[in-house]
Amino acid sequence: MDVLEAIKSRRSIRHYKADPVDDEAVNTVLEAAHWAPSWGNAQCWRFIVVRDLKIKGEVADTLLKVKVDNEWVENAAARSVKHAPVLIVLCAELGKAGFGSDGTPVTDKGDYWFMFDVALAMENLVLAAHSLGLGTVIVGGFDAGKVAQILEVPAGFTVVTMTPLGFPDHKGQVSPRKELSEVIYKTKYGK
């Protein structure tokens, strides 16, 4: 699939078929993620590929509930995590991205550069999945501490984000985008 076509036609998918996704496809999307650039080539990302139904269920339960009509209901993504055959969890090694060779933070963003680098990898991952006909939805609203416990993520690493990976059971909605003119300025802000 053409790059611009993939970028524009990718959608967040929340309903999945139970059809299996083979290891080759999983490796292809991980390989794509891994080709992202990173701060000082630190590659702080780590991937956990979860196929185990019980573990997927436990992770799904850490997703933050959503308030609809004054009632707390399950996040739609929790069902996605349970239904899709594969869940990919992205972790980051702390103290790498955003740090100089002397181990001190280089910018006023401190160590939050792990968020940036993991997202570069995640974008490659979701685009590669889409070009294989697979759906994803990037999930960030969950109890990361709890997920780290379930997945036995060691100290020095943090769980950042996750996505189900599976065959879409619906087309996915286009979320309306701001007009380019609303988000772009020439040379100085507001100009």
Added chain:
Amino acid sequence: MELYEAIKSRRSIRRYTSDPVDDKKVEAILEAGRWAPSWANTQCWRFIVIRDPEIKAKVADTLTKIKLPDKVVDNPGAAAIKTVPVVIVVCAEIGKSGSKPGPGGGGEYVTDKGDWFMFDTALAVQNMVLAAHALGLGTVIIGAFDAVQAEKVLGVPEGYRVVILFPVGVPAQEGKAPLRKELSEITVRDRWGK
């Protein structure tokens, strides 16, 4: 260009020609950024397109110098910014991404990561560097600079932060692929350490 090919063949480019880059290509790159997903579709990103040589030079001066054992040298990104015709600066509106939705945007963060603006802007940036590469243009993502000073130079209002910037130009070199860790070094199945 085919997506997978683009992902694998994109390189960080540090040397450029001064050949012009037309607005149509710049727009295609920005358009790719705009189509990234974001926290509850908050689209916290804002893009500043710089063509003015004087402003480019002022921005280049904010880059963090590199300390070598015996001397301090300019970041190679600084020369790149001065050479290329276009620099794209990516800013973020604070208090949107990672927040509970609500009137006025909420502002109450729901995860231990606080504001997710670093994450969402990176999703857009990856789309942009891939799109640029597909158009035959080089980029290099720069994060090591004095963001507060860049915000002053660019007149970025309160409530917004400058996150990264990247030159856009015609490559004067073939970029090198830095060694990647093996997939097996960074991937585990089901649980860590298995």
